[in-house]
Amino acid sequence: MDYFPIFTKIKDRHCLVVGGGDIAVRKVHLLLKAGAAITVCAPEVCESLQQKADNNQLTIIHDVFKDEFIEDKWLVIAATNQREINEHIAKLAEQKQLLVNVVDEPSLCTFIMPSIVDRSPIVVAISSGGKAPVLARLIRERLETLLPMHIARLAKISGEFRHRVKQVITKESLRRRYWEKLFGNGTLASLLQKGQMQKAQDFMEANLTEEIAQGEVALIGAGPGDPSLLTLRALQLMQQADIVLYDRLVSKEILDLVRRDADLMSVGKAAGNHEVEQSRTNQMLVEFAQQGKKVVRLKGGDSFIFGRGGEELEELVEAGVAFQVVPGITAASGCSAYAGIPLTHRDYAQSVTFVTGHRKADGQPLNWKALAIPNQTLVVYMGLLRATDIQSNLLINGRDANTPVALINKGTRHDQQVITGCLSELSQLGGGLEGATLIIVGEVVELASKLAWFEPDNNPKPSRDPFLVNLS
Incomplete structure (x- = not known):
């Protein structure tokens, strides 16, 4: 700032x-x-x-x-x-x-x-730091249409009632829950809009005696990285959270959208480096919810696609903790779209398969014969460290060595990199890449150079690795 x-x-x-x-x-x-x-x-x-x-x-x-x-x-x-x-x-x-x-x-x-929207005591100030005053004014005009005039009366009556709420509800997290429930109920706003102040006060008092809901966990998919890909529901719950447990793939720009006074706790994992063990993460979700907190479990992509969201929810079910799930745009869909690669296309691929490069040590081996079938798209999550194994297993099981492949690093973000090549080069393509990388194998990758629309400065068009180009 x-x-x-x-x-x-x-x-x-x-x-x-x-x-x-x-x-x-x-x-x-x-x-x-x-x-x-x-x-x-x-x-x-x-x-x-x-x-x-x-x-x-x-x-x-x-x-x-x-x-x-x-x-x-x-x-x-x-x-x-x-x-x-x-x-x-x-x-x-x-x-x-x-x-x-x-x-x-x-x-x-x-x-x-700043440009000001005045609904005193509610005041919204918008500033561009002097760089674009007309844009700030246009934003203010838009907000003027969104904020009703009676919001001033709502803020005033709430201020007068704060001391009473503190007397009755001593726990801060439960007080916040009371206000969120009150403001989310259209009844109070309707009474104030009609000028019925006494009925509004009676309504607020009556709600004080109602049981405050206990803690809840919201399992939220944060998408592949671009904060504009968050769902509206995800953003709403992030703004209501008391505490957020987030993975390392959740971008800083998305974390900046969490309510300012919420506690942020990293429980990220990388290959061979578990910052917090999964069992402890599961336990924390239960403990925080049982304390009456609104807990957000924020995961990159979609929580139910290689996100272990199902495992965490099983723990909540056993503990009797209420929860809800907000889907996110999975990396395969988001990253491929930003790279100009349709996962299916009538002329190239009639099916798509998602697999993960990380599996439990005692897990079932992948069916490489099925994955090597031509005219289908294979998407490998977290496969960068296993690129050599992926390449050799697909070739051994009959996938053509010239099958197009793409590596998408930090997809949908402004530092996104897209490197394309063929299957015989896969083990060398990602030599200079670090961080979250998606591997796409299939004929649809040919469309990347034609359909690419997202062009961050560092990588205007999908391209072959410079190292490999110099060798050819």
């Missing part, structure tokens, strides 16, 4: 606005709404500012800016049309460690005036 978002109290604090035109009027209007004590400095001021002065809403100094005007001020806004004066004010305010905003000059500002 270029600017730290903060709401600051300026009621009765002395603020200086330098400038007397229309821009100064807009800044003064916002400062007055926040209760600031305003002084305007300008040789001449517009009629609107003069009227506010006549009504004792602000003080006007009919003069050019002088350094002493800044003394004893808490905040300064430079709104003149003279860059030299604006720069001087900014430098002076910086020396005196005062907050300063210079209109249309973000580089001179120590704070930015």
